Amino acid sequence: MPPTARTTVRRHAERARYDTETVHAILDEALVCHIGFAIDGRPWVFPTTFARIDDRLYIHGAAGNFGLKTLAGSGAEACVTVTLLDGLVLAKSAFHHSMNYRSVMLFGRVTAVTDEAEKRQALDAIVDHMVPGRSADTRPPTAQELRATLVVRLDIAEASAKVREGDPIEDPADLDLPHWTGVIPIRLSRDEARPAGTLHV
């Protein structure tokens, strides 16, 4: 993806990734994104689930969802950021403490999806993003549920990724200090599934 003024990583440019494969992989692994936009100059950042289909990002909410509805109606630009935390990086110095992460920042205008087939496909993708294959093992949305759901699309055209990995940076003068250094790996783990009290089968 060609970097633009907004997607060019300025700080630690060596951590930037502009290839579609990296951007898509981060989007596909993350379960939550943070979508930010300004209404009357005032900023909002909402956390929400999402899904990617090809080069399109889909976000859904209730049809009356204040943020999404206002955003889709205004044609204002949005910034969607996705962050995967991979590790805590402990250095000899407080200054060089850091985190390992993979993040994507994506800019664009969202549009409400009105085509029913695309809307159903997007909602399936959002369910499958949580648990692959799950959309085929649930009751699909009724016409009324579809009307009650707002789905918006954002083209993945202006995006970049940033990745930090590996050991801490150290000042050579610090190397003999008696502090432990290294990485504490962090990951999002899924524990054993807990059946609902309402489970009948």
Next chain:
Amino acid sequence: MPPTARTTVRRHAERARYDTETVHAILDEALVCHIGFAIDGRPWVFPTTFARIDDRLYIHGAAGNFGLKTLAGSGAEACVTVTLLDGLVLAKSAFHHSMNYRSVMLFGRVTAVTDEAEKRQALDAIVDHMVPGRSADTRPPTAQELRATLVVRLDIAEASAKVREGDPIEDPADLDLPHWTGVIPIRLSRDEARPAGTLHV
């Protein structure tokens, strides 16, 4: 915390929490926040680490950090959102699929911290937020490192939390459908620490 127009939860108001204790607990558990703001009307959302001291939130970056520097210099408002994902909620219907989460949304203007003692205290808190007590077991920042670091403060005055927990909602008509329902618990786990290649002791 008294809810304002911005912090009043509109969607699923029963999930809103306005008490300081809940807001602080979510902030203290989360390792990353997403800070959003508009520059010339265009939105940005940056992921970053942070720390809380009493009713103040601190964020740091390089002194030349584009986003933070612009934000602190402009006096523009920011929205800081913190999200802890607790579970994937699988219902009989695609429509009632959901997530369990705890989130905080916080609004305000950031100010650059210029007092050296406050700046050191904030940086210690950021290191201790990663690993409690760690700031006492590292080399503290030099005067030059302090100058190279921008620390901004945001008062935790206009904030609310939103919490979803527990089983899926089900339509009564769906209860006998043959789909598994329940919650897949999600948590951020720390794996065994991996010493750096540069570790001398």
